Amino acid sequence: MTASTPGHRSEPTHRLEPGHARRPTIHDVARDAGISKTSVSRYFGHERALLSESMVQRIEAAIERLGFAPDRLASGLRGRRTGLIGMVVADIRNPYTVDMLHGAELACREHGYSLLVCNTDNSDQLERRHLEVLHGYSIEGLVVNTRGRNVASLAARREAGLPMVLVDRHIDGLDCDMVGLDNEQAVTLGVSHLRDQGYQRLLMVTEPTDGISSRKARVEVFRHQAHAAGLSAEVQQSPQERIDPDWLAATLMQWLRAGGRPGAIVCANGVITLAVCHALWALLKTPFEQVGVLGIDELSWCALVGPGITTVAQPVDDIGYGAITTLLNRIRGAPGKAEITTYTARLHARGSTTLKTT
Known part of the structure; x- marks a missing residue:
């Protein structure tokens, strides 16, 4: 496990100035957190388990200060359609979630999209991390079926223009469509x-x-x-x-x-x-x-x-399918207030x- 440097300053002094035109990079995050670029790369890759908890916290604090979002796609994809839809679920082991995912994936496939699924395991902290990762993939829309405790993070992405649909659960303070059971x-x-x-x-x-x-x-x-x-x-x-x-x-x-x-x-x-x-x-x-x-x-x-x-x-399969079709309508620019779509049992x-x- 990578250890933090003894005697490291508690308040990093390196900052990107407000209004700075340059997009923050992994190097900026590493400098702000006072750690190596390799450690930051591990955080965003598949080696996060090698980092100490204190190092993870420093990286996350730097990410928040700088407003950094990793772009995992080739630069040629910037500004163009990615064909990616994100989904964040509370518990992927739940039979409801399994059936809902099946319907959602089918709808994505039929419309030429790919579905990126993140499981929070009912962890609010893990949900925030997943939202950061999905943002880095430049998803075109987001489906949410979680506990709804990260309203600020979701609302910020919604206000930034990301189309979003809730499944099964309405979240107070979040103005977007919902699809679920009557x-x-x-x-x-x-x-x-x-x-x-x-x-x-x-x-x-x-x-x-x-x-x-x-x-x-x-x-x-x-x-x-x-x-x-x-x-x-x-x-x-x-x-x-x-x-x-x-x-x-x-x-x-x-x-x-x-x-x-x-x-x-x-x-x-x-x-x-x-x-x-x-x-x-x-x-x-x-x-x-x-x-x-x-x-x-x-x-x-x-x-x-x-x-x-x-x-x-x-009809859980239909609910998942309907969530994607509702989201695609918003991605394509469908106007109007947020709507609730329900299915009968x-x-x-x-x-x-x-x-x-x-």
Whole structure:
């Protein structure tokens, strides 16, 4: 690992003067940070792991001061169409993300574009780094499906004229198009199905809703529709993004022990559905005979588990495809205010919501 130089000054004195006409270079970043050009090159290449954390911080501070953006394309491409679209996602392992990416890549391919995908792993710092990298590739537009905590970075790029589309989640303070599920229609469809099946007590399980518009919308619609149908409704939010199996088991056991009227669990997305099924199999001998389960998101295994898991399926592939076509319209100069495009969900009724009577 490359170490920092002992006794190095804490405040570099080299600066590009305001209004300086010359584009800042890697050499300028190295001089400002007080390190070698080789180290800066490693930062932008595939050898960042060789740098110490303090060196990475110095480089990032210099980049911000100088307004530096690496141009990874040949100089002949400057000012011309690159055919590149960037996409930043929160968790590439999420089945929703996988299907959405498939639709987006298909749309790019059909329209002669290539898709550059960056996974933030739900890290705000990593998202900022990815945005810098994508900017260096001179992308023509950007698709965003993240936690929405880097509003300033995204807004700056939007104000600079970069076409941008949000997927699934609206971000306050960001004026751009959004493409996603009609959450009101989807959740209403699920609650109505459970009511018609005879369930009277419902529990929704979700990840934290703070800052995630789609999660908030699903919770709000769930409560409203359950109340309107005369059903008991409870919502449990995971204390963290990654579901803790112990927390989930304790939460479900407490709700199950409350007993009484027939109950069903509404899983806010596919990740929750999988976690809930794991927990129920551990807690109950015959889980789907003792409690109903409905998941938002259709996953390939849902038809294979037990009697089959009932799902409210969103057309994720179409959402990804639609996000790209919306972005391409903006790239081509389509005028008008930011718009929201929503897709309707379909119910796949299976045995997990067939109420067992004794």
